[in-house]
Amino acid sequence: MKSPMNDIAAFVAVAKAGGFREAARVENMSASRLSDAIRRLEEELGVRLFHRNTRSVVLTEVGMVLLERMNPIMSEFDSALDMVNLYRDKPAGKLRLNVPVSAVKLILPAIVPAFLEAYPDIELEVTAESNVINIIDAGFDAGIRYDERLEQDMVAIPIGPRRQRYALAAAPKLLDKLGRPTHPRDLLKYPCLTGRFRSGVANTWEFENDNKIIEVNVSGPLVVNIGSAVDLSVDAAVAGTGVVYLFEEWLQPYFDSGQLEPILENWWLSFSGPYLYYSGRRLVPTPLRTFIDFVKSRDIN
Structure with a gap:
């Protein structure tokens, strides 16, 4: 048969x-x-x-x-x-990555164009989503995640900035109207633009000062899906609808333009940067090995 x-x-x-x-x-x-x-x-x-x-x-x-x-x-x-692939002049094949939307926004733009230019025979497929999945079962070669969400049998290498912060911001006109908060708990009196993961879990607003971390259960007029709908909360913040809590790098262009004003900067939570991860139990395919070597060779970590 x-x-x-x-x-x-x-x-x-x-x-x-x-x-x-x-x-x-x-x-x-x-x-x-x-x-x-x-x-x-x-x-x-x-x-x-x-x-x-x-x-x-x-x-x-x-x-x-x-x-x-x-x-x-x-x-x-x-x-x-x-x-x-070992007998080709340049590596070829398909590379499938599963990454958070924040990586598409903040990390991959500094890597992908140059990588594809250097290796035109590699086809890169990127899927962005906020929920954590088993990349092997889903057919992906590798993923990008933060260390608290990495599985133990995975190999991880740093990718992107090694320290990041969550920033808090609002439109100047909203702060002129309501005043500027001096403590995270003051946010309970402000309209806040919150997020929720696909699992239904709400995004927690955490703040840090003098090695002390506090959580504030804020609420407001808009709740967006973490990932694909985050830009809507930024647009709403710029319009003066409420306070937004997001990656500092994501909001930096709005700080530079004056559309948003940073608030409570001495309370912004700092955390370690993301990792490119893949199975340590499988032979690493050539497109992935090429991508790993490319990431390691660049001064972006």
């Missing part, structure tokens, strides 16, 4: 993605082609590999057994193909 490798690869992709639509996005092919490949494989094997309905795709028991056996084989297959 011989099953085409492409059909087996399609099975692994759908199983890891948890559905045809997501697998099609990851593999850059149509969901119908993936569905046809799975159908052919099931007919060839004479067993059903997935339970399908209109809402979900779930592995059958035999599907789970096959995936468990195929994972190391597919990993070795990918590694074998990647060895071809």
